[in-house]
Amino acid sequence: MKTLIIVPAYNEAGVIVDTLTTLRASMYENIVVADILVVDDGSADNTGKLSLPLADFVLTHSRNCGLGAALATGIEFARRQGYDYCVTFDSDGQHDAGDIPKALTKLESGYDVVIGSRFIGTHSGMPKARRVVLFTSNLITFLFFGIWTSDSQSGFRGLSKKAIQSIAIKSNRMEVSSEFFGEIYRLGLNFAEIPIHIRYTPYSLKKGQKNSASASVLLKLIYMLTR
Amino acid sequence: MSLLLPVQILLLVFVLFAASRAVLQFRGGTIRFGALSFWLLIWTVALVAIFYPEQTTEIARILGIGRGVDVVVYASIAILFYLVFRLHVYQENIRTEISQLIREVSLKEVKSKK
Numbered sequence: 001m002k003t004l005i006i007v008p009a010y011n012e013a014g015v016i017v018d019t020l021t022t023l024r025a026s027m028y029e030n031i032v033v034a035d036i037l038v039v040d041d042g043s044a045d046n047t048g049k050l051s052l053p054l055a056d057f058v059l060t061h062s063r064n065c066g067l068g069a070a071l072a073t074g075i076e077f078a079r080r081q082g083y084d085y086c087v088t089f090d091s092d093g094q095h096d097a098g099d100i101p102k103a104l105t106k107l108e109s110g111y112d113v114v115i116g117s118r119f120i121g122t123h124s125g126m127p128k129a130r131r132v133v134l135f136t137s138n139l140i141t142f143l144f145f146g147i148w149t150s151d152s153q154s155g156f157r158g159l160s161k162k163a164i165q166s167i168a169i170k171s172n173r174m175e176v177s178s179e180f181f182g183e184i185y186r187l188g189l190n191f192a193e194i195p196i197h198i199r200y201t202p203y204s205l206k207k208g209q210k211n212s213a214s215a216s217v218l219l220k221l222i223y224m225l226t227r
Numbered sequence: 228m229s230l231l232l233p234v235q236i237l238l239l240v241f242v243l244f245a246a247s248r249a250v251l252q253f254r255g256g257t258i259r260f261g262a263l264s265f266w267l268l269i270w271t272v273a274l275v276a277i278f279y280p281e282q283t284t285e286i287a288r289i290l291g292i293g294r295g296v297d298v299v300v301y302a303s304i305a306i307l308f309y310l311v312f313r314l315h316v317y318q319e320n321i322r323t324e325i326s327q328l329i330r331e332v333s334l335k336e337v338k339s340k341k
Contacts, residue, residue, distance in 0.1 A: 040335075048338075058338040061329050069326040073333055101257070172319075174324050 001084040003034035004224070006074030007055070008067055008093035013045035015203060019093045020054035026097030026227040032104070037077055041070040047091075067155075072169035086164055089124050090155045092180030096103065103158035103194060112163045112189035113180070115149060116156030116196035126200055137178070153177045156196050162207060163189055184204040196220065238277045246270040269306065 009016055020036065027034060035056040040048035042064035049109065051058050071088055072186055078086045085107050089095050099116055099191055106114045118126070118134075141152035157180065159167065167183045169176055184191050231239070249266035252258045258266075276283050276299055283295030292298055 005282055042329075052338055053341060056340060059333040060338070061333055062327075063329055065326040065329055069330065072326070073330045076330060076335060077337070144266075170323055180252065 001108075002082065003032070003033050003205065004074075004078045004081070004086040005036045005076070005100070006039065006071065006088045007036060007051075007091045008039045008041060008065060008070035008074065008088070009043065009047050010041040010067075010070070011043045011045050011073060012047045012091045013050055015093045016047050016050050016091055017054065018089055019053060022093070023089065023097045024054060026186055027100070030098065030101045032100055033214040034087075034100075035083075036177070037074055039070040039074050039077075041067070050082060050104060066171075066176075068169055068171040068173055071176055075167060075169065077160070078159075083164060084161045086159050087091050088155060088159075092203060093201065094199050095156050099156065099194070099196040102196075103156070106192050106194055108159050108219065110157075110190075111192045112160045113184055113191035114158035115151060115153035115180075115191060115193050116154050116158075117151035117193040118154060118196065118198045119148070119150040120193060120195040122127045126198070138185070139180045141181050145178065145185050147181045147185050147191075149181060151193070154196070163187075235277050237272070242270050242273050242277065 005027075007019070007023075012019070016038070022034065026032075036054070037057045038048070038055040039052040039060065040058060040060045042061040043139050047165045048060050055079070059077060060072065061070065068154070074088065075086065083085065084105060087100055087103055089097070089100070095116070103116065134151065138149060138152045142148045153174075154177065166187050166189075167180070169183070171179045171180060183189070246267060248257070249270070250264055253260070254264040280295055285295075287293065287295045287298045290298065292301065340341050
């Protein structure tokens with residue numbers, strides 16, 4: 001079974017080497033055989049250059065298009081190269097590569113999409129305001145896309161071949177996380193949640209989705225539905 | 228119809244200019260027939276309001292709004308909201324198309340350590 005780990009990255013030169021080194025070490029430890037793809041989303045620093053010795057493939061966006069566009073590029077690569085499974089993995093070091101085998105096991109048991117949830121796993125250092133914003137995001141995702149999830153904004157996802165072949169991401173930026181659920185609903189894919197371990201660091205909190213960006217994400221979702 | 232007021236002449240020139248732009252854009256293929264019809268309807272309604280302002284008062288009375296001019300202002304605000312919204316949708320679509328182009332280029336230039 002061919003597996004691809006998709007790591008979208010934008011200006012992550014400070015952490016990308018650590019993230020990829022840890023990812024490689026954990027894959028070796030857990031006997032996970034997979035290719036690593038870094039999608040350098042138009043970084044102004046040398047994220048792509050630093051990634052190349054540690055990743056199997058690097059795709060470079062000539063301009064910054066956003067998280068959604070970078071993930072869509074990764075999924076398109078998986079589709080064209082005939083991968084059976086893919087896992088999306090954050091480049092800022094907050095995801096634990098030890099969760100990848102759990103996602104793959106779920107996919108192998110027949111699920112089309114696996115979402116890594118921060119709310120059924122252990123999470124250290126999540127601020128209260130962030131919890132409120134994430135719960136509201138779950139509610140909005142449910143209202144817009146008809147699917148209840150405990151973590152609609154999770155960046156850790158596993159996709160089966162069926163999902164890789166059929167999911168069509170249109171959004172460019174952070175709203176992509178909710179759009180995945182729209183696609184699950186539209187395509188009738190079966191999905192499962194698995195607990196994942198998240199490490200919140202000052203760096204990942206600074207780099208990640210801002211609470212203040214929630215209004216913009218909501219507007220984008222409305223635009224998406226009216227296109 | 229009595230002699231036109233200066234404001235009516237100004238508005239008439241503006242409406243004719245705007246309608247001609249819509250027709251030219253349709254001929255040039257920039258907008259579709261649906262959009263042309265929408266704009267011509269808007270400008271026709273505007274012409275009626277310019278030359279027969281008393282009609283707007285009648286509409287205001289039916290809607291329960293005080294004055295005819297208020298109906299025009301409320302309707303204009305609603306249309307502007309709608310148009311700004313459509314503009315955002317259009318902008319998002321353009322952004323998506325640009326991303327698709329960038330994606331295709333990146334997929335052709337895959338860097339591999341293998």
